[in-house]
Amino acid sequence: MVDARDPIADLRRIAFLLERANEATYRVRAFRSAAKALAGLSAAELTERAGNSTLTELAGVGDVTARCVAESLAGEEPVYLRRLVATEGSDLDAEATALRAALRGDCHTHSDWSDGGSPIEEMALAAVELGHEYLVLTDHSPRLTVARGLTAERLRRQLDHVAQVNAALPEGFRILTGIEVDILADGSLDQDDDLLGRLDVVVGSVHSGLKDERSKMTRRMLKAVANPHLDILGHVTGRMVSSRPAGVTGPGDRGHRARTRAESDFDADAVFAACAEHDTAVEINSRPERQDPPKRLIRRALEAGCRFAINTDAHAPGQLDWQRFGCERAALCGVPADRVINTWSAEQLVAWTHHRP
Numbered sequence: 001m002v003d004a005r006d007p008i009a010d011l012r013r014i015a016f017l018l019e020r021a022n023e024a025t026y027r028v029r030a031f032r033s034a035a036k037a038l039a040g041l042s043a044a045e046l047t048e049r050a051g052n053s054t055l056t057e058l059a060g061v062g063d064v065t066a067r068c069v070a071e072s073l074a075g076e077e078p079v080y081l082r083r084l085v086a087t088e089g090s091d092l093d094a095e096a097t098a099l100r101a102a103l104r105g106d107c108h109t110h111s112d113w114s115d116g117g118s119p120i121e122e123m124a125l126a127a128v129e130l131g132h133e134y135l136v137l138t139d140h141s142p143r144l145t146v147a148r149g150l151t152a153e154r155l156r157r158q159l160d161h162v163a164q165v166n167a168a169l170p171e172g173f174r175i176l177t178g179i180e181v182d183i184l185a186d187g188s189l190d191q192d193d194d195l196l197g198r199l200d201v202v203v204g205s206v207h208s209g210l211k212d213e214r215s216k217m218t219r220r221m222l223k224a225v226a227n228p229h230l231d232i233l234g235h236v237t238g239r240m241v242s243s244r245p246a247g248v249t250g251p252g253d254r255g256h257r258a259r260t261r262a263e264s265d266f267d268a269d270a271v272f273a274a275c276a277e278h279d280t281a282v283e284i285n286s287r288p289e290r291q292d293p294p295k296r297l298i299r300r301a302l303e304a305g306c307r308f309a310i311n312t313d314a315h316a317p318g319q320l321d322w323q324r325f326g327c328e329r330a331a332l333c334g335v336p337a338d339r340v341i342n343t344w345s346a347e348q349l350v351a352w353t354h355h356r357p
């Protein structure tokens with residue numbers, strides 16, 4: 001009699017690795033749906049159904065996922081999982097590795113309350129597994145309707161919900177409250193001031209009018225950066241690159257079309273000088289399709305004396321491990337760990353967001 005593995009944990013691990021490798025959403029969903037469907041079964045029923053090949057009669061369980069379950073129950077690492085582990089990305093160099101190891105949390109993440117794919121609880125558990133001490137939940141603001149941005153009322157409800165989730169999470173880890181607030185055309189922020197004041201961390205990003213002319217975009221960003229509620233300036237240029245970073249393996253282009261978008265035009269030196277003056281951190285966005293800001297601008301922000309936040313902008317649990325891409329780019333630009341705000345503890349981070357000049 002061999003010891004069975006935990007088949008649900010194996011399915012979730014596969015989903016995580018697929019997300020991390022930026023594979024198409026439908027492939028990930030197959031494993032997450034199967035894990036969800038099977039979590040409701042007793043161990044006895046699971047074993048019985050695997051034995052008489054009736055797992056696939058359950059909604060959300062297909063041939064591939066059923067085979068993984070059978071292998072897990074037989075005590076073997078599923079072949080699918082073994083193959084994913086074997087083709088994992090290449091190692092980071094020493095500096096990027098040290099920077100990644102110094103990060104204690106992530107300041108930009110989404111849940112299914114806006115356009116993320118997973119519940120807050122799932123995101124938090126993945127962050128715990130990665131060794132994070134905190135995760136800042138930053139769902140979108142009302143005007144971003146395509147991303148189901150949260151109204152003031154829904155955000156208040158989310159704050160109550162996060163308090164409940166936090167109470168059930170392991171000690172030493174917590175979800176910090178936050179928002180990715182739209183920087184509106186006039187540079188104001190798309191959420192009530194009292195709510196912005198209540199949140200632990202406020203990330204502000206431009207999502208509209210990205211082709212605005214230079215002086216207009218500069219004014220817009222300068223006004224946002226000077227807003228005392230804004231802690232982090234998100235994906236600064238708004239660019240989309242189609243290339244994948246080194247270390248990401250797998251085909252993965254099916255299911256998500258390559259979109260490219262030019263950087264928006266603004267006076268970067270003026271914006272970074274304002275970030276340094278108002279102590280607003282510049283985000284190094286780790287998403288493979290963003291890689292924002294480009295390295296030449298990271299170097300200029302560094303020279304301007306800015307702080308940074310190396311964030312994933314994760315919309316799914318596996319994407320929480322994309323921080324390594326941001327760390328690689330930060331390391332290439334010589335960003336030292338002491339300029340990166342998510343090397344701080346949750347307490348230090350929140351003390352900073354609430355006492356900025």
Ligand SMILES: [Zn+2]
Binds near residue numbers: 234
């Ligand atoms: Zn954004």
Ligand SMILES: [Zn+2]
Binds near residue numbers: 108
């Ligand atoms: Zn985002």
